[in-house]
Amino acid sequence: MTSPSELDPFETHTGRPRSMPAPPPPSPPPAFDNTEAAPVYARFTDTDTMTLPPDPFIARPASRSAGITAQNVSAWFGDHKVLERVSLDMAPNRVTALIGPSGCGKSTFLRILNRMHELVHGAALAGVVELGGTDIYRGNLPVTETRRRIGMVFQKPNPFPTMTIAENVVSGLKLSGMKSTRSYAEIVEDCLVQAGLWNEVRNRLAAPGGSLSGGQQQRLCIARALAVEPHVLLMDEPCSALDPTSTRRIEETIAEICERITVVIVTHNMQQAQRVSQSCAFFLAGENEPGRIVESGPTERLFSEPEDTRTLDYVRGRFG
């Protein structure tokens, strides 16, 4: 049985009164049946030192895009199961939108896709995630390389405020130690063009990142994410803090980059999901239950003739 002190952080997070009955025995192992893949517990691995497998995408310079597949992914924070056997194919060169009410595990799922979930103390997961056919948890891909190939843009733009715009763009590149045949100046321009920001900042590349508007900062973060040449870009509500004009600019950027990169975007904006995505997955968590995918498929079908009435109710704005 877990001691109360072990449960403290979790209880603080959920606001669950401590007087509530103790939950069922926590990991290890959480309640599994035999069909669930062995859990991968949160840990820092030493795989960073492993040799990289040959990059299967290098032969296709026009598109680095690789599909990402989740099979039976479950997730826990301590003893709290928040995702239940989520399976989803996120096809290359497409935009997949994840929709669903708050708290149903969309952000957790995104963080599992690029191995950030394991950075949370006490977090655990089960299931398989494959990038271009390589298991990112059990294969040879070092965790830093996984995170380079699968980039992330967050809800709140997080550029380095005192670094210049140009330095911001190449900061991830420098940190990762990636070698490039191109000069930093070329990369800065190319990534800012791709992120739809070049024309607005070309004459002030030495200005601090913090001097930009919110929408520009978000596009700067996209440029920074693109500089390390990801195969997949995960975007967690990237426009929720932005005005309509900035939102439109980001949507244009998504439409452009998805020709080369697989994009997975969480959005609470149903119009946005329909505008930007070709595939869509609807997540839902029942009361005191982990989040599941109710249904997934082509965005058009999910919004016009979903199989499940709960999907219809959600996309019509009847709840959530």
Ligand SMILES: Nc1ncnc2c1ncn2[C@@H]1O[C@H](COP(=O)(O)OP(=O)(O)O)[C@@H](O)[C@H]1O
């Ligand atoms: N760091 C954390 N520690 C404990 N519980 C968490 C943590 N992050 C999220 N959760 C819980 O996991 C569940 C799913 O959260 P989240 O993935 O953020 O959902 P969504 O993005 O759909 O709003 C929620 O019940 C939330 O309270």
Ligand SMILES: [Mg+2]
């Ligand atoms: Mg979220």
